[in-house]
Amino acid sequence: MADQWSRWGLDLHLQSQAGRGLRAGIEYALREAVRSGRLPAGTRLPSSRTLAGDLGVARGTVTQALEQLVAEGYLESRPRSGIRVAPQPAAPPPTITPPPQATLPPLRGVDLRSGFPDLAAFPRRAWLAATRHVMQTAPNTALGYRDRAGAAELRHALAEYLGRARGVVTTPDHIVICAGYAHALRLVSQMFGHRGAIAFEDPAEPGYPRLAVHLGHEARRIPVDRDGLLVEALSDEAAAVVTPAHQYPLGVTLSPARRVELVSWARRTGGFIVEDDYDGEFRYDRQPVGALQGMAPDRVVYAGTTSKTIAPGLRLAWLVLPGSLLTPLWEATRWEESCVNVIDQLVLAHLIENGELDRHVRRCRTRYRRRRDLLGQAVTRRLPQARLSGVAAGLHAVLRLPGTAAQERALLDRLAARDIHVEGISSFYHRPEESPLALLIGYATPADHAYGNALSALVEELAIVVA
Ligand SMILES: Cc1ncc(COP(=O)(O)O)c(C=O)c1O
Structure with missing residues (x-):
């Protein structure tokens, strides 16, 4: 059976079914059209004569196929109203898996996750x-x-x-x-x-x-x-x-x-x-x-x-x-x-x-250097037990804290509960349990006006934790 477009009211594409007999092919194609929702409940089918003409097959072949589908509950036949698509049991809603996020979307609160430049400086x-x-x-x-x-x-x-x-x-x-x-x-x-x-x-x-x-x-x-x-x-x-x-x-x-x-x-x-x-x-x-x-x-x-x-x-x-x-x-x-x-x-x-790119990078460099310096000063002043490293370059630094990787989750949860978002370093290790207890501080991430408050919030909370 060749692919066909019927001429009745709405077009219905019946996929050719290589390897199936004519009748079985028509049954299969209609069944699939009903199952997939392409033919919704209540849709009236053309007469078997029209359908047979459209498909170029004998009328008896179409009649048998339609009777079979009525018997299976896909179609219903009502006196004087022809053959219609029968109501189908509701299909379970499709499970939609959201696409994986390479990096997380912006968050409310204090966002000091690494990996971002200051997007307000675009x-x-x-x-x-x-x-x-x-x-x-x-x-x-x-x-x-x-x-x-x-x-x-x-x-x-x-x-x-x-x-x-x-x-x-x-x-x-x-x-x-x-x-x-x-x-x-x-x-x-x-x-x-x-x-x-x-x-x-x-x-x-x-x-x-x-x-x-x-x-x-x-x-x-x-x-x-x-x-x-x-x-x-x-x-x-x-x-x-x-x-x-x-x-x-x-x-x-x-x-x-x-x-x-x-x-x-x-x-x-x-x-x-x-x-x-x-x-x-x-x-x-x-x-x-x-x-x-x-x-x-x-x-x-x-x-x-x-x-x-x-x-x-x-x-x-x-x-x-x-x-x-x-x-x-x-x-x-x-x-x-x-x-x-x-x-x-x-x-x-x-x-x-x-x-322009050079000028933009120079402006950002000045801005990030200032932020990095403020971070260094805040750590020296408020977190003498901690050690800041990786500060010579880039958009983030590593804040090493006393303790072990086993404490990282609780620390991140505690910060997140106060809307302070940073990353722990353990997930970057092949064996996270062998990681030190350290946070990545993405000091470029907040907008300039928000940086001072973001930094104070982080440092003050950590000062309580490590005290
Ligand atoms: C180590 C490293 N390299 C490169 C990139 C840049 O990746 P992309 O250009 O896909 O944003 C990132 C982004 O965070 C990174 O962490």
Whole structure:
């Protein structure tokens, strides 16, 4: 039976049922239409003659099928009113699983969770002006299908910006625009996971090793100490994912000796380094530590994002690849579409070229440095038993408290009961029970006007707890 559209009143698409007899096919198609709700209760069916004509089958075949469905309770036949769809027992409501949240949505009260820049500082005026510029100047061809690597304009602007601001050595054709670091990591995991295990720091953002495992790859965890990744614990992994500028979450910087060691590991074993430079623009006390990529552009896959400099909602990030990985990346990810809206890419390119991104980052750096200093002063004054670390860079610091990881849940609950939201560090460890008792303080998260009160609320509550 071919797919058919009946001509009666409302159209009904009866899916062809390969392998079933004509009658069984009609029964099945009507049954499914009733079950799925496409034919609601009370719907009047056409006469068997019309239906047979529409379907191109003998009338007797249709009659038998309809009688069968009446017998099964899907249809009802009433004198002088023809055949209608019978009322069906209510189907259980579909279970809707909400999409998993990578990071939690904004909360009421004191929000000092890590991972956010100050969203109130979004450069709205500059973004609007750049959007206007793009809409006035971009040729129509810019709005068509573009290179999967991303808009050439943005890749050119980034090559210059990353070289200047982060010491990245590259050219536009080595850059791939991604929908956030999470997307970038998915692409590189797809490429490396087929070559061997992928190493992640321990502690690390737990979603990242889980993503590799979800993609069917082996994720290994490598400890981090005060000098960063313990390189000697690496072996034959295909890639090691690191956060050298400001380890997430501990906040330490990969020491010069470890950088050399890590690059030697990559050269010796043929492994690659994935450098997650998520907050590399924010360094407060001295010159930013340049990207590791500058030391070994042939062994490092560099990843950057706008999630800390501008806003995570933009979903705008980039990979800088060694030349030898360009073809493998496209081969491993050939079913991936380009995921970033071209207008946003052109807007960001314009903001980089006209210096607005630099100005915005400088303003934010000044603001976050002041907040970090206030945090340090408050801890010194009110929490002498605590120790603040990871403060040289980034948007969060680690507040180590006396006690053990077993006390973390109760502490977080107590703070949450007072509408103070921070994260504990234990969930970032592969073995949470071995974690110290420490909180991540995302001092960039509140709006500027709210920061002072947020900080006092946190510190005063902790002073009671640790007293
Ligand atoms: C370690 C780390 N890297 C990168 C990012 C940025 O991720 P995305 O660009 O997907 O927002 C985050 C976000 O919180 C992070 O914690």
